[in-house]
Amino acid sequence: MENLLTKDIVEKYGFRFSKSLGQNFLIDNSVLMDIVNSANVTEEDTVIEIGPGVGTLTRELLKKAKKVYAIELDSDLIPILTEELKEFDNFELIHKDALKVNFNEIIGGEKNVKLVANLPYYVTTPIISRLLNGGYNFDSLTIMIQKEVGERIAAEPDTKEYGSLSILVQYYCDIEVIRKVSPGSFVPRPKVDSIVLRLDKLKNPRVDVKDKDLFFKIVRNSFNMRRKTLWNALKSLKLPKETMETAFSNAEIDPKRRGETLSLAEFGRLSDCILDLS
Template identity: 70%
Template sequence: MQKLTTRDVVKKYNFKFTKSLGQNFLIDDTVLEDIVSGAEVGQEDLIIEIGPGVGTLTRELLKKAKRVCAIELDYDLISILNEELKDFDNFQLIHKDALKVDFNEIIGTEESVKVVANLPYYVTTPIIAKLLKGSYKFKSLTIMIQKEVAERIAAEPGGKDYGSLSILVQYYCNTKILRKVPPTSFIPQPKVESTVIRLDRLDKPKVEVKDEELFFKVARQSFNMRRKTLKNAVKSLGVIDSDKIDEAFKAVKINPGRRGETLSIEEFAALADSIYMFKKV
């Protein structure tokens, strides 16, 4: 029996797309193949998929992986997924908001865990932040996201795309853009282009810092105040006395007149550590 296409499944169940959930389902088989091969899915892998839609990508993952756990928020998709993927005994479905899931409960004792997903645009950044900051033992995240977000993730210092998201992801991962995906690869068609990007989790963060929360706070505030100098951004944090700010910059040989987008992740780490040493008691 020939497998049903995404369009076939949508038509079969008379499924109605919910715009607020950012539902754009893949219809291009070449993109599916590139996602699965790019993620290097193997028989030893537990794959966690967020937002499986009608299960088009899920089906391809199930053929390659040890187990696939799909997390879906839309109640109307649960019965469709269970019916369309009932022949796979390595399929698990969780009806829940991915932002409220304890992924460690899914992972258990599994050693090789990868996230593979066509992420809804509206929750891309919160989900990435949760996955990376949650101390979950993922090997990699291979995700399809809005092209502009992928460019921000992979951006280097000095460019317009470089920002706090770049710092967050590159602190935890090596990044690799796998391919671009045009709007015509989806139903309904989004108004923007998409990109498949792979984030490989580092064994330890790219830089060592004394206070991780302070490190991210310094970076975030520096980019929130792009038109201001680093000195003004640091001052606005209120964690260090004004008369100590110049000393903190001097200690790590960073010009306080620079802008945040010019600093490398190593320089942000050095500055945050210096602020930590001089901060208010």
């Protein structure tokens, strides 16, 4: 069932979509409610929404949450959101680029914080990376993103989708695929399918590593050129040959393997063994 509110608001204000901002507004009410319900927002929760559009999803979140902060970059949407959501005293609009926002300033001392967003495709990976690497106090991230990116996030080792993004998200989160979303659920229609994921932050990272920065550096280097063996990919670390030989031996990992075959635990083991010897 279509959500007429989105189309009505777009028409009411004569809003023009921006291709450069990757704007595709959700018009399918069943998807909208699936996002809201899977985010499991309660009156104890503070919600941060990135890219609220004309506020259709925001409105539903405001009905459930203690407070909703909506971060919107497009100046043309600010007066629309201000007017359409003026009835809610638990709404705060932040006119900024989500990639430059200090989320700790928004979160403050709040303990129950959830992020909900229909993320523009072009900023999906940088925003997810920033939210997870920043150590922010989120309980969960319920996001609608490009299906291809969602499949990479949830991918298992030894598949073509598996890569550094898979490891980043799985290091910090449990992943639940909520549903797939067709292009017809948006206006204007995107050229690709979308997917809704819920990422629940783990209390502790999935693997315990001695040096997180080194761990992720090894992961990135291992996937920079996927067809390279680990031995060749990790030459960029510029460590002595003997050190690397011993590290691989101690980690019980064949240096002829490719990065895409290693589990998080194996990357963690290799990282710790390299650290111990360098």
